Amino acid sequence: MPAAVVLLSGGLDSYTAAAVARRDGFELYALSVRYGQRHVTELEAARRVAAALGVVRHLEIDVELSRMGGSALTADIAVPKDQPIDPAVIPVTYVPARNTVFLSLALGWAEVVGATDLVIGVNALDYSGYPDCRPEFIRAFETLAGLATKAGAEGRTFKVHTPLIALSKAEIIRLGLSLGLDYGLTHSCYDPPADGRPCGHCDSCRLRAEGFAAAGALDPLTAHS
Amino acid sequence: MPAAVVLLSGGLDSYTAAAVARRDGFELYALSVRYGQRHVTELEAARRVAAALGVVRHLEIDVELSRMGGSALTADIAVPKDQPIDPAVIPVTYVPARNTVFLSLALGWAEVVGATDLVIGVNALDYSGYPDCRPEFIRAFETLAGLATKAGAEGRTFKVHTPLIALSKAEIIRLGLSLGLDYGLTHSCYDPPADGRPCGHCDSCRLRAEGFAAAGALDPLTAHS
Numbered sequence: 001m002p003a004a005v006v007l008l009s010g011g012l013d014s015y016t017a018a019a020v021a022r023r024d025g026f027e028l029y030a031l032s033v034r035y036g037q038r039h040v041t042e043l044e045a046a047r048r049v050a051a052a053l054g055v056v057r058h059l060e061i062d063v064e065l066s067r068m069g070g071s072a073l074t075a076d077i078a079v080p081k082d083q084p085i086d087p088a089v090i091p092v093t094y095v096p097a098r099n100t101v102f103l104s105l106a107l108g109w110a111e112v113v114g115a116t117d118l119v120i121g122v123n124a125l126d127y128s129g130y131p132d133c134r135p136e137f138i139r140a141f142e143t144l145a146g147l148a149t150k151a152g153a154e155g156r157t158f159k160v161h162t163p164l165i166a167l168s169k170a171e172i173i174r175l176g177l178s179l180g181l182d183y184g185l186t187h188s189c190y191d192p193p194a195d196g197r198p199c200g201h202c203d204s205c206r207l208r209a210e211g212f213a214a215a216g217a218l219d220p221l222t223a224h225s
Numbered sequence: 226m227p228a229a230v231v232l233l234s235g236g237l238d239s240y241t242a243a244a245v246a247r248r249d250g251f252e253l254y255a256l257s258v259r260y261g262q263r264h265v266t267e268l269e270a271a272r273r274v275a276a277a278l279g280v281v282r283h284l285e286i287d288v289e290l291s292r293m294g295g296s297a298l299t300a301d302i303a304v305p306k307d308q309p310i311d312p313a314v315i316p317v318t319y320v321p322a323r324n325t326v327f328l329s330l331a332l333g334w335a336e337v338v339g340a341t342d343l344v345i346g347v348n349a350l351d352y353s354g355y356p357d358c359r360p361e362f363i364r365a366f367e368t369l370a371g372l373a374t375k376a377g378a379e380g381r382t383f384k385v386h387t388p389l390i391a392l393s394k395a396e397i398i399r400l401g402l403s404l405g406l407d408y409g410l411t412h413s414c415y416d417p418p419a420d421g422r423p424c425g426h427c428d429s430c431r432l433r434a435e436g437f438a439a440a441g442a443l444d445p446l447t448a449h450s
Contacts, residue, residue: 063288068334104329109321111295132373132374147356150319
């Protein structure tokens with residue numbers, strides 16, 4: 001089985017993207033990043049998800065993006081709550097160059113393990129707001145990857161798989177449920193209160209709730225609250 | 226003065242590249258990365274160099290590339306000593322995706338400080354061996370940067386300055402000396418012995434020695450040994 005390096009945040013999207021890659025015949029090398037995120041508890045979810053997926057290896061790596069700040073997820077900037085979500089505006093939860101950094105790390109690890117396939121759970125909802133989730137960004141990264149690496153210099157071609165890129169949150173959830181995924185393992189909230197439960201008010205919680213509602217499914221994280 | 230984020234390793238090349246950027250009118254934001262490198266002492270040199278350059282800020286950031294391994298600089302792989310240097314072969318000191326990771330971090334910090342100029346000291350000697358030092362890699366990164374960022378989405382254009390890219394080591398040294406640089410502040414050795422002095426036998430030490438010899442200059446690091 002070919003190996004793929006999958007970026008695993010502990011959220012619903014990356015879990016689903018990884019499960020699609022596994023279904024498609026890849027052995028998974030899961031990479032999670034501790035970057036100083038406010039919702040570092042997502043890394044516990046990433047461990048649960050990695051175990052459920054049966055990954056070959058799960059690497060958690062520290063990258064101190066919070067030393068740079070510049071985002072509500074990494075600095076002392078309030079996470080928007082119950083604000084209208086305008087897809088034409090890049091929200092303050094944007095972390096400068098985050099996916100570029102993450103894909104670069106995935107690329108490095110892929111070279112080490114001999115893989116040329118990377119998997120990332122970006123999707124249509126994301127790329128309406130975050131520039132580094134757009135299809136044109138992904139294509140540019142593939143071009144870069146070929147030029148950046150020893151593997152590329154030797155003629156190998158890197159592919160960044162984005163199985164969710166054209167899907168809405170409801171479509172992602174339906175896909176994941178059809179694959180038997182347990183979304184109770186995941187974490188989505190940007191700003192979890194001390195009890196670790198979802199805040200229910202940040203963009204991530206609200207998009208998740210709307211997604212489950214539109215999919216006609218119950219979110220196991222909130223179904224009993 | 227416009228701001229530029231400069232990658233500063235503590236070596237001779239990045240010091241010179243930064244000095245050129247300063248001469249060209251940029252305020253410098255210096256970024257150094259502790260990535261598990263064998264020659265972590267280079268970060269002490271980076272601090273000396275940053276102070277000498279009068280940078281606005283010097284950020285040292287941890288990124289655990291050594292968790293991935295795959296290089297003589299980050300894993301238990303011997304650093305070649307006194308081996309012929311074949312520019313057609315990528316050496317084992319290649320660190321998978323290192324410059325992609327470093328430039329991504331520089332890009333993130335640039336966004337936070339409002340800069341669109343990045344500086345990296347790659348040069349012709351490097352890119353004959355390391356794929357992520359080639360001009361085509363740099364151009365691909367500039368394209369990616371525009372697509373990856375909020376700044377790019379807002380119409381700003383990123384430029385990666387590579388003032389040394391066409392220069393030999395001797396030309397770099399002559400350029401730096403003409404700018405009044407003190408190369409005694411720098412560190413180049415890949416595999417420094419416990420006393421911290423250059424080993425004199427790794428590729429980096431040998432290219433440095435050949436460069437000083439060809440420039441007709443004395444290396445302050447070894448002149449008295």
